[in-house]
Structures are given as C-alpha cells and as structure tokens.
Amino acid sequence: MEKICLIIIIIFLSNGLHGQTEVRFHAIHQGESLIIDADMDEWNGTDTTIQQFRCYLSGFEFFLNGKAVYQQEESYHLIDFSKDGKQSILLNTPEAITYDEMVFNLGIDSTKSDSGISGGDLDPMHGMYWTWQSGYIFFKLEGQSKDCPSRNNEFQFHIGGFLYPFNANRKIRLKTQIKKTINIHINLDPLLENIDWNEQNHIMSPSTEAMELADFITTIFSIPNEKE
Amino acid sequence: MKRNRYIIGITILLSWAFLYDDVVHWDIQPEHFPVMEYDFSQNPLDSQIIQLGRALFYDPILSKDGSISCASCHSPYHAFAHTDHALSHGINDSIGTRNAPALFNLGWQTAFMWDGAIHHLDVQALAPIHSPIEMGETLTSVISKLKASPIYPKYFENAFGDNKITGERILKSLSQFQLTLVSAHSKYDRVSLGMDTFNIQESNGYELFKTHCNDCHTEPLFHNNSFMDNGLAVDTTLNDYGKWIMTKQSIDSLKFKVPSLRNLSYTYPYMHDGRFKKLRQVLNHYSSDISSERKLQVLNGPLQLTSNEKTDIIAFLLTLNDPDFVFDSRHHFPRNILLPREENKD
Numbered sequence: 046m047e048k049i050c051l052i053i054i055i056i057f058l059s060n061g062l063h064g065q066t067e068v069r070f071h072a073i074h075q076g077e078s079l080i081i082d083a084d085m086d087e088w089n090g091t092d093t094t095i096q097q098f099r100c101y102l103s104g105f106e107f108f109l110n111g112k113a114v115y116q117q118e119e120s121y122h123l124i125d126f127s128k129d130g131k132q133s134i135l136l137n138t139p140e141a142i143t144y145d146e147m148v149f150n151l152g153i154d155s156t157k158s159d160s161g162i163s164g165g166d167l168d169p170m171h172g173m174y175w176t177w178q179s180g181y182i183f184f185k186l187e188g189q190s191k192d193c194p195s196r197n198n199e200f201q202f203h204i205g206g207f208l209y210p211f212n213a214n215r216k217i218r219l220k221t222q223i224k225k226t227i228n229i230h231i232n233l234d235p236l237l238e239n240i241d242w243n244e245q246n247h248i249m250s251p252s253t254e255a256m257e258l259a260d261f262i263t264t265i266f267s268i269p270n271e272k273e
Numbered sequence: 274m275k276r277n278r279y280i281i282g283i284t285i286l287l288s289w290a291f292l293y294d295d296v297v298h299w300d301i302q303p304e305h306f307p308v309m310e311y312d313f314s315q316n317p318l319d320s321q322i323i324q325l326g327r328a329l330f331y332d333p334i335l336s337k338d339g340s341i342s343c344a345s346c347h348s349p350y351h352a353f354a355h356t357d358h359a360l361s362h363g364i365n366d367s368i369g370t371r372n373a374p375a376l377f378n379l380g381w382q383t384a385f386m387w388d389g390a391i392h393h394l395d396v397q398a399l400a401p402i403h404s405p406i407e408m409g410e411t412l413t414s415v416i417s418k419l420k421a422s423p424i425y426p427k428y429f430e431n432a433f434g435d436n437k438i439t440g441e442r443i444l445k446s447l448s449q450f451q452l453t454l455v456s457a458h459s460k461y462d463r464v465s466l467g468m469d470t471f472n473i474q475e476s477n478g479y480e481l482f483k484t485h486c487n488d489c490h491t492e493p494l495f496h497n498n499s500f501m502d503n504g505l506a507v508d509t510t511l512n513d514y515g516k517w518i519m520t521k522q523s524i525d526s527l528k529f530k531v532p533s534l535r536n537l538s539y540t541y542p543y544m545h546d547g548r549f550k551k552l553r554q555v556l557n558h559y560s561s562d563i564s565s566e567r568k569l570q571v572l573n574g575p576l577q578l579t580s581n582e583k584t585d586i587i588a589f590l591l592t593l594n595d596p597d598f599v600f601d602s603r604h605h606f607p608r609n610i611l612l613p614r615e616e617n618k619d
Binding site: 159160161162163164167168169170171172174175176177178179208209210211252253 | 391416520
C-alpha cells in the first residue's frame with residue numbers, strides 16, 4: 046500500500062514539475078502583424094495583399110550551449126493565419142529548464158512524410174498535401190501584388206515535398222532567452238521584396254526554384270528582443 | 274490474494290491478445306508471396322473499415338458531379354483496370370493521358386502511378402479525387418458530402434467508434450479495401466504450390482519467360498517495383514516523359530513503372546498509354562530494334578524470339594489470369610450499403 050502511495054505521489058510530482066512554454070507566431074506584412082480576415086480591406090493602401098498564409102512547423106527543441114535539453118514528441122503543427130487559435134503552440138517543458146536556443150523545422154521530416162498519412166494537423170483535408178504527387182506543402186503563401194503580371198495580379202507559393210532531389214524541409218535555429226511565451230516573427234516583407242514578379246509568381250511543385258525559396262524562408266523567422 | 278491478482282493479470286493479458294489477434298489477423302498474405310511492404314501497424318485491417326472503404330470505392334459521391342467512382346476506371350470485372358480504354362476517363366467526358374492501371378496486390382507496391390508520383394497507398398486516392406480530368410473534387414468537399422449523407426456517418430461510427438469524418442479516415446478506409454484485392458489464385462499460383470501442372474506450351478513459355486522477362490517482371494508478383502525506359506517511342510500527342518516529370522533528372526526520362534503481368538486477359542490495352550491491344554504487339558515491340566536511339570537499361574538489344582516462342586510465352590502469361598480474384602464477390606459493388614432499399618426488396 047505504501048509503495049502504491051509513493052508511486053502516485055511520484056507521478057503527481059513529476060507531472061507538477063512540467064511548466065508550459067507557449068510559442069506564438071506573428072506574420073509580419075508591411076511592418077504590421079498580419080491577420081487574414083475575409084472582411085478586411087485587403088489592399089489597405091498597400092501594394093500587396095495576403096489571402097492565405099499557412100505553414101507546417103515541426104520538431105520543436107530547446108538547446109543549451111549546443112546540446113538538446115528538450116524535444117517535443119510527435120511535434121507537427123499547422124500554423125494558419127486565417128484560423129483562430131492556429132497561431133500558437135504549447136510545449137510541455139520542465140519547470141526548471143534552461144536554454145539559449147530554439148530549434149524547429151520548416152516542414153515535415155521525410156520519415157514522417159514517407160509513412161503515409163496521419164490525422165490532426167497532418168490530415169490532408171487541411172489542403173496542405175499535394176494531390177498529384179506525394180508530399181506535404183510546408184509553406185503556402187497566396188495573395189496579390191500590383192507588380193505581379195499574372196491574372197488578377199495573383200501569386201501562389203507552395204513550397205514543400207520530401208522526395209529526392211527536392212526535399213524542402215529546413216531547420217531553423219533561433220537564439221532566445223528563457224520565457225513563458227516566446228514570440229516568433231515571420232517577416233513576409235523581405236521575402237516579397239526579394240521576388241522578381243516577372244520571373245516568379247507561381248511555384249506549386251518541388252523544384253530547384255522552390256528549394257531556393259525554402260532556403261530564403263529560413264531567414265525570415267526571428268525572435269525579437271523584448272523586455273520581460 | 275496474490276494468487277488472485279496473478280490470475281486476473283493473466284486473464285487481462287489473454288483477452289487483450291485475442292482482441293489484438295482479431296484486429297490484425299487477415300488472410301491476405303499468400304504463403305508463396307514475399308511479406309507485404311505496406312505497414313499495417315499504422316492502419317490495422319478491420320472488417321468494418323474494409324467495408325467502409327469498399328463503399329467509398331464504388332460511390333460516385335467522391336466526384337464533383339456524382340458521375341465517377343473509383344470503380345469507373347477500376348472495374349472489378351477487369352481486375353480493377355479499364356478494359357478496352359487506352360486512356361483514363363473523368364468527369365465531363367474528360368480523357369486523361371495515361372492508361373488506368375489494374376489494382377491488385379497493392380500491399381507489395383512501393384510506388385504508385387505510372388511515374389511513381391505517389392509514394393504511399395494511403396495518399397494515392399487524393400490524386401484522382403483532385404484531378405480536374407478525373408473526379409474534379411476536393412477532399413474537403415467530399416467530407417462535407419459524406420457528413421450530409423444518410424448512410425456514411427453510421428458506417429464511420431461502425432468503423433472507427435465515432436462518426437467523425439476526416440480525410441485520414443476516408444483515405445485509410447480506401448487503402449484497407451484496396452489492400453484486400455489480392456490476386457494469388459491463378460494457374461501459375463496453383464503450379465507454384467504443387468496443386469497443378471503446366472502443359473508443354475506453358476512450360477516452354479515459362480522457361481523463355483525466366484530467361485527474357487523475369488528480371489523486371491519478377492515472380493511471383495511479376496513486377497519489381499522499379500521504373501524503366503522500355504524503348505517505346507514518345508507519343509507526340511501526349512509528350513509524356515514519365516518519371517522525369519517529377520524528378521526533372523535526365524536519368525528518369527521516359528521511365529515508367531514496371532507493371533505486374535498478372536490478369537493480362539482482363540486488363541488490355543497495355544503500356545502506360547494503352548497503345549497495344551494485343552500481347553503479341555508487346556512481344557513484337559520487345560523483339561524489334563528498340564535500342565537504336567535510346568540506351569536501354571535492361572534489354573541488351575532486341576529479344577530474339579521465333580513466332581512459336583512468342584506464342585509459348587503468351588500461353589504462359591495467360592496462366593497468370595486469376596478468375597477467382599476477378600469474380601470474387603467480396604470485392605464487388607456493396608449493394609447492401611449503397612443501395613440498401615433494393616436489398617430490402619429481395
């Protein structure tokens with residue numbers, strides 16, 4: 046009996062020792078936090094609009110001095126800037142954790158991609174799975190730009206896929222302080238400024254161009270310095 | 274007290290083992306076949322899920338205008354191919370660019386579609402559902418239609434324990450039904466198992482087959498899960514470069530999947546674009562001077578076959594027909610699910 050009580054106490058305590066770290070994502074467009082809302086004035090006096098922005102972020106880890114101190118299991122998250130509650134995730138980190146770096150993937154690793162389909166955020170019903178060939182779309186950005194020569198000035202960037210030679214999965218490493226809530230900015234401005242609209246307004250399959258864009262996308266994530 | 278606990282423990286373990294056995298034990302692994310490639314741990318076979326998948330497979334609700342089901346191009350009476358149609362069909366009388374392949378023994382396949390664009394059976398159905406020249410639908414819209422249907426919520430509940438309809442559940446059910454499409458009861462199979470014998474012509478054909486064809490069309494599945502350039506001239510009305518379309522690697526140019534040679538009598542016409550109606554045309558192609566322009570990986574020059582030898586090979590190939598599979602009513606249209614009223618009248 047004493048033993049059972051002890052086990053219960055240990056289980057209770059070890060659960061109690063878990064804190065939670067919230068990671069909140071903010072898409073930055075025209076210097077401001079982006080919310081995609083069907084009712085808003087899309088152009089709002091600017092040159093570009095964003096009508097859809099979603100991405101898969103996975104494999105969340107914390108590092109201290111280059112060594113992993115926390116790894117989230119089954120860590121696959123669909124971040125969607127047009128759906129309530131889909132811009133933040135919770136990590137069950139130990140209460141006393143210390144770290145100096147956050148690491149995650151833009152995309153879904155090839156082992157998971159290769160194992161067929163899953164449910165939840167990975168369910169293909171979310172429109173983030175290519176239908177005519179295999180692979181998740183990791184980064185989906187759609188909108189209009191006045192400089193874009195396409196029909197209705199529309200652009201679509203669907204970056205993803207895992208099959209050789211076009212695996213778009215990218216690791217992102219960000220230095221961070223220890224916080225209850227970590228805010229991560231995804232700054233779309235440099236990405237959109239970098240695009241030559243006459244050459245590039247429509248990427249919808251794994252390709253060399255898509256790989257280059259995936260490389261660029263890793264640079265638009267940042268954790269801003271904040272006063273706690 | 275201690276003894277009681279011991280007995281309870283053993284009982285729980287045993288009942289769990291029986292339950293587990295009920296879920297995984299399905300007789301779809303023929304003894305003379307290699308072990309299936311499909312990972313059942315992620316989608317354990319279950320009779321209710323198989324029935325749901327069967328209903329979905331035959332239901333045109335998967336297409337935008339309700340006119341096309343999977344079975345439209347994958348007919349059970351033709352080993353789930355589209356006999357006598359060179360290219361696939363779709364909604365609004367659309368015509369595709371490739372021959373609808375026969376569906377059987379899919380659990381042993383590691384890549385799907387003629388160009389290997391799909392790497393896993395569970396996601397394969399997304400391609401025809403979304404293709405504007407096949408079903409022209411979206412998974413999201415299929416989910417809404419199934420939710421509103423008078424029959425499906427009940428079948429999802431039977432299959433999964435609750436009536437939630439998700440993309441994952443739809444696709445995994447379709448996989449389960451298709452995994453039960455196992456063709457392993459042809460004359461060749463009976464000979465392999467010592468239950469039958471080839472006649473002289475079939476026997477000659479078998480020897481020639483092993484010499485000339487078995488490298489790619491490897492027994493007992495009669496394919497080798499690979500992609501090959503078999504020297505067919507490019508059809509300039511289609512300009513289909515096969516696997517290259519996906520990988521953009523020159524080495525993959527004009528490579529198409531090596532198909533299984535089982536059930537050939539039901540699955541004509543042949544090749545990725547259905548250009549040959551007769552098996553003899555296929556053998557004539559492999560005996561012609563096909564390697565003059567493109568270096569082929571497998572055939573070192575044309576096959577040297579006499580007319581009689583071709584006939585013998587064809588006689589052997591016909592032993593790969595599996596009428597037991599083709600006429601197995603367990604794979605056919607599920608009237609009790611899709612037309613329940615008619616069933617009541619019977």
